[in-house]
Amino acid sequence: MSVDIRLLGIFKDAYGSDKASLELGTPMRLRELIAEMARLSPEVERVLIDPELLDPRPNAVILVNGKEINVLEGLETEIKEGDQLVLIPVTHGG
Secondary structure (H helix, E strand, C coil): CEEEEEECCHHHHHHCCCEEEEECCCCEEHHHHHHHHHHHCHHHHHHHCECCCCECCCCEEEEECCEEHHHCCHHHCEECCCCEEEEEECCCCC
């Protein structure tokens, strides 16, 4: 099963490319896919996963097939063959 991921901004810099394709054995939850990305790239983990919450949502807007995950099932959204993900960095300021 193949899933295409588009990485923007700091995520692209951390991964070294603006695109990734992950081969997965079976459909899985978005939470599991994010964990697999973090395992494969510690630099992506550093910029994507909030260290206190262990959650990517404070640092990224995540789209699955063009829909923001909060209108789907959040991190429990099932990822299937051919799905397209986009990771957009959230800029914090003050």
